[in-house]
Amino acid sequence: MTLYRQLVVTMLLLFVLLFVTAYSVQFSSTRSYLAQQQETTVINTVTSLGLALTPYLETSDIVGAESVINAVFDGGFYRKVDLKLLAVDKEISREHEIFLPSVPQWFIDLDLFEGAKSEVVLTSGWLQLGELSVEGHPSQAYYQLWQGMSQLAFWFVMCFVLVWALLVLAMRYLLKPLHDIEHHAREIEQHHFGKAIALPSTRELREVVKAINSMSQKLELQFKEQADEAERLRHKTFIDEVSGLGNREYFLSQSQSWLSEHRQGTIMLVAVDMLEQLYLEEGFAARDSLVKAIALNLRQLCQRYNDFALSRISTNEFALLLPEFEPTVLTALGEEINRFIAGLVINPVSPHNISIIGAGVLQQQDTIGQVLTRADNALNQARMNAEGAVVIKHQPQKNDLGRLAWKKLVEHALVEDNFKLSSQAVMDFAGHVQHEELYIAINQEDAVHGAGSFLSVVEQFKLGEKLDLHIIERALRYLSDNSQVKLAVNLTAYSCGQASFWHQLDLLLAKYASAASQLLLELPESAFVSNKRALMTPLSQLRVGWGIDHFGRHFDLLTQFGDLRPHYVKLDHGYTSQVALPDYNDAFLAAVCRAAHSMGAQTIATRVETKEQVNVLKTLYVDAYQGYISPPHRL
Structure with missing residues (x-):
């Protein structure tokens, strides 16, 4: 129970106790007063009636005596008036029950009043004329007591309601600083610092608010320092200082991660040979200026893809990792790159070989060395061919499909539900399963195609929304029958940017309400590159847990996640794949993990394959792991 309710209930209970x-x-004093008043009335009635009857009894006027008794009996509230005439041995008696309809019977049954009674002997000198007895009726006392106590109870209830309303308003006003402190504390817990709380007038609360504001400022500063540290280590470890792009080490780690996911794509090398001659002729400032211009244009070109890696791997070479694999498209892209680089050069020092491009298409079971050798051979061939040459190294394989064939395959799988589902456990270092991640593949007659083979096609042809909703519904049906499982489903970048997807997702979650709490959604980090602001509203209203996949792949986003509230982040494989190597520098990984923890998110390492990796990760800021050390199993 909240402090507000405790205070209100306590004060209302004290008010009720005071009222009772x-x-x-008041009830006791009124009752005693009415009982005493009734007794006094009966005594006075006996005295006055006895004086009025004595003359009639002395003359034996029985009719007169009856008249006097009737007059008194009818004019008051008496249960019984009895006169015994001793001289003639006769009795005059009047008796009746008075019914008061305005007094409830249960109140009368309480026997609060017994009814006063008084007796007196009437005499004339030494002669006893008769015995007079008067018994009062308690109905009038009940009536007066009921009326008085009912009115008092009514006004007490009215005062109680009024006090309740005033107390509620007063408590809300007086406790508003505490409510602000609670709200601010929750925001701090979610790493949303916001503005400082206004200082209240209450001295004790003022000191608490000052302490909260001071703590909030220190935590905000600490979070900024951690983000700055991650940024500094990022530049030191993975960033080329001149171009602002990733360096060779970054490109190798991203390529390794890409290959481990068996994704289709191409490594494209762009050699700008004239940079060396430009440096000799005009100096490093001119060369660096052109490098920055080329980097900017390459970055803008890559934005057309949902996922990519872009680096400057040597003085004169740039490397692109793209989810594109068709030679004709790659050739057109290479020619486009050559044209805009040529357009950047004014009065070139040499008209020949401003830029050349070689590309190697990723093949199944490729290693990073093999694909880089293929791309480098293509670049050497382009250098020997002619100015602005583009050479694509692609070895068609038996199961290779074109984009339209992949599109048709995915659409057919959506209609026929030809998806094979499997899951892989996410474990903490105590051996407990945190949740399971769902993997999908398409069953074909002679092959099984993993998601990495067709996701680029799904993104290109905007099939992500249909695919994600289909897989989520299958996951929810599975969870409905398996209440002990928590399942994470990956979303495509295209779905994340569609308002219609979030609407349909709400309908699905309402349809499978009993299983919704077991579902987790994983958004690729690339979805936040252009849609971060648009994602804020649906994520804040999302009724299921969610996380960020490939966290840390896009460096410029690391310091922008402070206003998000993911439940967990899955670290990009490029940071964790080599943790067991003797010369591995874990400083940047630690900084990325601390940035995630600053958001209140759990950190999960991916594609962990050996016990040695687990032991190293346990010593870092990683909370859980998943990988082929715990192989996927079919659902």
């Missing part, structure tokens, strides 16, 4: 005490005292 005051009401009890």
Whole structure:
């Protein structure tokens, strides 16, 4: 129970206790007063009636005596008036029950009043004339007590309601600083620092608010320092200082991650040979200026893809990792790159070989060395061919499909539900399963195609929304029958940017409400490159847990996740694949993990394959891991 409710309930209970005490005292005193008043009335009635009857009894006027008794009996509240005439041995008696409809019977049944009674002997000198007895009726006392106590209870209830309303308003006003502190504390817990709380007038609360504001400022500063540290280590480890792109080490780690996911794509090398001559003729400033211009244009060109890696791997060479694999498209892309690089050069020092391009298409079972050798051979061949040459090294394989064939295959799988589902456990270092990640593949007659083979086609032809909703519904059906499982489903970057997807997702979650709490959604980090602001609203309203996949792949996003609230982040494989090597520098990985922890998110290492990797990760800031050390199993 909240402090606000505790205070309100406590004060209302004290008010009720005060009311019950005051009401009890008033009830008792009123009852005693009415009983005493009735007794006094009966005594006075006996005395006055006896004086009025004595003259009639002395003359034996029985009719007169009856008239006097009738007059008194009818004019008051008496249960019984009895006169015994001793001289003639006769009795005059009047008796009746008075019914008061305005007093409930249960109140009368309480026997609060017994009814006063008084007797007196009427005499004339030494002669006893008769015995007079008067018994009062308690109905009038019940009536007066009921009316008085009912009105008192009514006003007490009215005062109680009024006090309740005023107390609620007063408590809300007085406790508003505490509510602000609670709200601010929750924001701090989610690493949303916001503005400082206004200082209240209450002295004790003022000191608490000052402490909260001071702590918030220190935590915000600490978070900024951690982000700055990650940024500094990023530049030191993975960034080329001149171009602002990734360096060779970054490109190799990203390529290794890409290959480990068995994704289709191409490594494209862009050699700008004239940079060396430009340096000799005009100096490093002119060369660096052209490098920055080329880097900017390459970055803008790569934005057309949802996922990519871009680096400057040597003085004169740039490397692109793209989800494109068709030679005709790659040739057109290479020619486009050559044209814009040529357009950047004013009065070139040499008209020949401004830039040349060689590309190697990724093949199944490729290693990073093999694909780089293929791309480098293509670049050497382009250098020997002619100015601005583009050479694509592609070895068609038996199961290679064109983009339209892949599109048709995915659409057919959506209609026929030809998807094979499997899952892989995410474990903490105590051996407990945190959740399982869902993997999909397409069953074909003679082959099984993993998601990496067709996801680029799904993104290109905007099939991500249909695919994601289809897989999520299958996952929810599975979870409905397996209440002990938590399942994470990966979303495509295209779906994340579609308002219609989030609407349909809400409908699905409402349809499978009992299983929704077991579902987790994983958004690729690339989805936040252009859609971060648009994602804020649906993510804040999302009724299921969610995480960020490939966290840390896009460096410029690391310091921009502070206003998000992911439940977990999965670290990019490029940072964790080599943790067991003797010369591995874990400083940047630690910085990325601390940045994630600053958001309140759990950190998960991916594609862990050996116990040695697990032991190293355990010593870092990693909370859990997954990989082929715990192979996927079919659902």
